[in-house]
Amino acid sequence: MVAAYSVVGQPVVRGEGADKVSGQAIYTSDITLPGMLWGQVLRSPFPHARIVSIDTSRAAQLPGVHAVITGQDIPDRRVGRLLRDCPVLARDKVLFVGEKVAAVAATDPDVAEEALLLIDVEYEELPAVFDPLEAMTDAAPTLHENLASYPGLPRPMSPVNNVFAHNVWDKGEIEQGFAESDLVFEHTFTTQLMHQAYLEPHACVVDIDSDGRVQVWANNKGPFMLREQLAAVWELPQEQIRINPCSIGGDFGGKGSFMDVPLCYYLAQAAGRPVKMVMDYIQELMAGNPRHPGLITLKTGMKADGRIWARQARTVFNSGAYGAFKPRVHLRGADHSGGPYRIPHVHIDSYMVYTNNIPCGHMRAPAKPQVTFAVESHMDLIARAMGLDPYEFRMLNVLQDGDANPVGEEWLNIRAGDALRQAAETAGWYQPKAKPYTGRGISISDQPPGSGQSAAEVQIDADGKATLLMSLWDTGTGAHTVLRQVVAETLTLPVEDVGVVIQDTDAVAFESGPGGSRVTYTSGQSALGAAEDLREQLTVLAAEYLGGAADSVTLQAGQFQAGDGRAMQLKDVAAQAVATLGEPLSGQKTYTAPPSEYTSYCAQVAEVEVDPETGEVTVNKLVTAHDVGTVLNPLTHQGQIEGGVIQGLGYALMEEMETEEGRVSTLSLGDYKIPTIKDIPELVTVLLEPAGGPAPFASKGIGESSNTPVAGAIANAVYDAIGAPITQLPITAERVLRAIRGKEG
């Protein structure tokens, strides 16, 4: 059944767009307070060293410097999103190149910069470990000697050196599965360190009021969670902290981080003035919280007829020096190591490992792009070894409606096979290729909408205009526009008559904020609920004004209609109500989302061309097929799909933070390469017939799904083109050339 909507489903342009392109949107770095100082940090040049001494006296004497602090000047407490293992400033030891060892607050950024040069730190270098497998051996230095004492550490503790989380997913009997298999395949895949490459680097401003109230501005998308983290490390009651809204210049998972906020408070305290800290891109690339590199070994038992019978996965994530930048400590996406396939016997081990590298955090569908590249490449290696067509091999094994997935989850209305079929058909899977060294590759993964908590209020004023009040920061996805559409649809108003006001953390109890493809679901439901609450109140009032029973009054196209044919404009009802009440009428909803019963499949086919002389890969076309719900706004929906594909393309082909002995060498966006407009292939999007979802008007999330399968599709297309697999990302020309040469012997 297709419901007829008037605002939902329309390509409404972003309400916040005009402010952004005209420079009026307020970002954190735009915040300027009277007396404000600029904070800068001195970072460690060594990957692992003991701090012997720090002399800040020369820096403190520089005119314009108001505070210089080191780890000794602040309480010995660690901060983290869940695992609290990261010192605000290093105390005795530094664990990565870029770790903060001292901080300065000065009248302007140049003075602060100059002061850093006047701080003398004596280090004693310690043996460092960069490779996660090496870190897991007993011979490696133990980077966190007091691991057991960290709040948030998952139990039971792993006995393996430098492992701070070991997660296991189990289904069936893995040993039995392999015993029953006719063939066994094992391959190992490696993926790289990747930065989110948002436009806006991390920034924050902290101001401590005379009564001790702490005002924070930060480009953090989860302000309520940030407040909890700050309250824990500062040992302040949460109510004493207020996080104020700002626009966020891109997130992609990286902006859930506290970054410099904990430190900024101590600088503000020491200086007795508000302090602003803005990272530059060098610092972002040296000490942001990028995507984890993964080392993924997959072992699969096969039946001779092509059925997958057993899957053992071992995923090792190089977390760098700290685990503090992950909201769950581990990376949940490792549970996708079975892919969307029917596999009776599954065992997955996932390890989070400390090394002396940059600490990693969350990025768009954490761990899924890593394991999906591995799973989908492994699928093609198996298919080719068994003489099966990669698409048909997937169709033989893909989950059917009613199946439990490899980790035992059951989803409603599984359309994985449909997604694969539509992607393959649209791409012309069986069509002959135009010339040698061209190839096609297919890949699939799924992404359920995440759950969380959200609070919304919808007010209507005497002029009949509605306002949605929420504490949901704008990360650049267009979510506010979609939420306005949800409210407008419910109140039968034109979307222009619904505004958004973003509130600070004092306004509501809690809001999870964007993340895990959850906004349309969780915040969508609270906005919808608040609008429905308001509509009910208006309906009761309309009935009263029209002199009928509430259940006989309906709202259509901005007008209340009684059973007897009498009618009253919604805005007149609002005007009369507001006049009587003396304030706007308001509907409210706090919504705690249960885990979604739906997931969403995305299948992709890439077509590539390889230059056999240089190894250069050109992606000519990419088909992305999505198992969607109702599309609330085709513009913002397509924006997420395209952005995700392009980010996936960068992951597949070029993006890599290269390191030497833990030192990131790609310290600018010239050296760290993201795709440019000339790298973007023809993109064909296929949306399956909408078929339900947990979000308002039977919709689903779309924020992460298109990003995950891309690297697998491109890798498989390259495999098809050159006849040799690529098991390491990114797929650089040099690696491809090596694979061609290796094949030729």
Added chain:
Amino acid sequence: MEAIEYTTPKTLAEAVQAMADKGDRARALAGGTDLLVQLRGGRRSADLIVDVKDVPELNQISYDAQDGLTIGAAAPCYQIYQDPAVAANYPGLVDSASLIGSIQIQGRASLGGNLCNSAPSADAIPVMIALGAVANIAGPNGTRQVAVEDFCTGPGRNVLESGEVLVSVTMPAPQANSGASYLRFIPRNEMDIAVAGVGSSVVLDASGQNFVSARISLASVAPTPVFCREAGASLSGKAVSDEAVEAAAQLAMADAVPINDMRGTVRQRIHLVGVLTRRTLNIAIQRARGEE
């Protein structure tokens, strides 16, 4: 960033005077796409910026079938590739001017800036060398000319003496049956620094079947752009053939002395020199035959 003085001379004499007055502490500014980035990043410092965009000699493009092409040092790329005489007679130069940076960068970036910045990876230098270009320099002691292949002396270093400015670059008029081309290899399709680049030019005989002469030059595989004298000379008098092209490519590869860095390994770069030399020679041959 420190406070810097800025001046906009209107004549060449004023520009030279301003440069000479401040000596090593003065820097000429053309498009600024190298200079401003370097100043902001703290990789260069200067007390005086001499903006040469108002000096007529540095901003003209003139072509004459006898004397060839003279491009003012500050003329931006887009003016170069949009110039009908350049497009008709120097397609190899168009290759370079139209791949530097992006449309936005090409609105400012100049050949003179590319040459004076003297990066090993500069994309406009190899084709200038292949075309036999000469740099016209003015200084407190008058003017002088330096062949472009002799201009760069190290990464970011060149023959310009304190107080000197590059006025223009002159390319000889194209001979009959000649053609040139530039190609580079980069990890993405624009806005990137060459992993390796090759500029080639050829002159064929009237039949189009034999080389009269050829010049080959490389980017990004040595501390300076490389002029592969022998590789070019090896083609003189030879019949046009895949073997001859391959032999020249092998000689060009022998001239490449790259380093391993995050952009590429020694092995890959030398390999790319071979591939790109073959490809640029073949394009140059096609152009010489009027096939393109």
